[in-house]
Amino acid sequence: MVDYERFPEDTTFVDGMKTLESSDDDLGTAYIPNIEYEDVGGTKRVLQIITPYKRTPHKFPLLVYIQGSAWMKQDVYAQIPQLGYLARKGFVVASVQYRESEIAPFPAQVQDVKAAIRFLRKNADKYNIQENNVFVWGDSSGGHTALLVGLTEHCKELDTDLYPEYSCHVNGIISFYGVIDIRMTDGFPSTDNHQQPDSPEGMLLSRKNVLENPELAAKTLPFAYLDGPVPPILLMHGTKDRIVSFKHGVRMYEALKRAGKEVEFYRVRNADHGDPAFFRDSTLDIVADFIRRHLQPAE
Numbered sequence: 001m002v003d004y005e006r007f008p009e010d011t012t013f014v015d016g017m018k019t020l021e022s023s024d025d026d027l028g029t030a031y032i033p034n035i036e037y038e039d040v041g042g043t044k045r046v047l048q049i050i051t052p053y054k055r056t057p058h059k060f061p062l063l064v065y066i067q068g069s070a071w072m073k074q075d076v077y078a079q080i081p082q083l084g085y086l087a088r089k090g091f092v093v094a095s096v097q098y099r100e101s102e103i104a105p106f107p108a109q110v111q112d113v114k115a116a117i118r119f120l121r122k123n124a125d126k127y128n129i130q131e132n133n134v135f136v137w138g139d140s141s142g143g144h145t146a147l148l149v150g151l152t153e154h155c156k157e158l159d160t161d162l163y164p165e166y167s168c169h170v171n172g173i174i175s176f177y178g179v180i181d182i183r184m185t186d187g188f189p190s191t192d193n194h195q196q197p198d199s200p201e202g203m204l205l206s207r208k209n210v211l212e213n214p215e216l217a218a219k220t221l222p223f224a225y226l227d228g229p230v231p232p233i234l235l236m237h238g239t240k241d242r243i244v245s246f247k248h249g250v251r252m253y254e255a256l257k258r259a260g261k262e263v264e265f266y267r268v269r270n271a272d273h274g275d276p277a278f279f280r281d282s283t284l285d286i287v288a289d290f291i292r293r294h295l296q297p298a299e
Contacts, residue, residue: 004056027052029087031080032127037096037119038112038162043103045112047120048076048095050087051128059124061133061295063091064117064170066149068140068177068274070200071101071109082279089288092129094120098145105206106220109141110148111160117149117170118163132296136170137287140244140273141200143178147222147252150231157219172294174234174287176278177241180248182210183217187245223255232262234290236278238271264290 032049039045052060065083067074076097083093098112117134124131138146150173152158159168181187182201185194193199195210202210210217218224233256237249249265256263266286271277 022055024054024056027054027088027090029053029084031084037116040099040104040112043099045097045099045116046076047097047116048080048083049127050080050084050093052087052090052092053128057128059128059130059298060090060092061135061291062120062129063093063291064113064120064134064136065093065095066098066113066136066138066142066145067095068138068142069100071106071141071145071204072200073100073102074098074142079279082284085281085284086288089284091288091291092127094127101200101203101206106204107148107158109145110152110158113145113149114158114168115160115162117168118166121166122163130298132171132299134170135172135174135291135294137174137176138178139176139278141179143175144180144220144222146173147175147178147180147233148220148225149173150233151222151225154228155225170231171296172232172234172290174290175236175252177237177244177273178222178235178248178252179244180222180252182220183214184245184247184251185211187248188243189245190242223252226255226259226261230256230259230261232290232294233264234287235263235265236268236283236286237265238268238273238275238277240270241273243273 029052035047036044037047076095087093096113096116098109121131136146136149150170153169188194196202197207197209205216235249237246239246253265268277
């Protein structure tokens with residue numbers, strides 16, 4: 001095919017025609033569903049990828065998204081329309097399906113997302129990804145997983161041996177109404193069986209009572225991993241969250257501030273868990289701005 005720059009423009013003009021101008025900055029998006037990134041003992045996990053494109057080759061920062069699901073089976077298609085908005089802002093967005101707690105307890109979820117990040121770096125050319133600009137974002141249980149992924153880059157216990165030649169490093173972490181402390185007795189207002197073996201928190205710990213297994217529960221706490229370098233963090237939480245109390249966001253924010261880490265915290269007044277306010281354009285623009293402010297020069 002003839003190179004675009006060398007291909008001549010047809011300048012034919014007929015009276016009455018209307019003209020639209022095009023630009024090298026015009027952006028389209030493509031949805032690439034169900035890309036398998038791992039097979040662990042016969043359990044296959046997939047990615048939903050939305051990639052921007054321009055008329056000439058171009059790479060974009062990567063935003064890895066983790067859908068909230070109480071660490072159980074995810075509806076990986078639920079936020080595709082909202083994720084498409086961020087793709088149109090110039091980010092490759094990849095929604096990760098991880099092994100749910102019924103199949104594999106903690107830390108499988110963290111390990112799977114790290115494997116997905118490495119897989120995406122391995123296939124950076126295929127999906128138009130800037131390898132040195134990777135961010136992780138999640139909501140609810142996905143926010144919990146996103147924090148742990150970004151905070152435990154060098155923690156072997158919470159990692160995997162898939163694609164070891166590639167890094168799982170991220171430039172920044174975004175958590176929407178994320179779970180911070182599964183031990184909080186007042187942290188889950190609407191959970192009747194809170195912290196029992198059959199609760200979401202208990203299922204995460206392989207069907208164990210959370211309060212009776214403090215050492216195991218302690219490994220799931222994002223604020224336990226603040227020693228050393230920490231990527232910039234963006235937190236958002238609703239003040240009327242009936243599922244994951246606003247106290248979670250406050251606890252993480254205070255821990256990061258005490259540790260001298262870079263963090264932004266938005267309280268969303270009167271917003272419930274998963275409230276539409278979190279996915280309106282103006283809120284997603286805050287996410288886009290956070291990413292842009294922490295980009296590295298493209299390699």
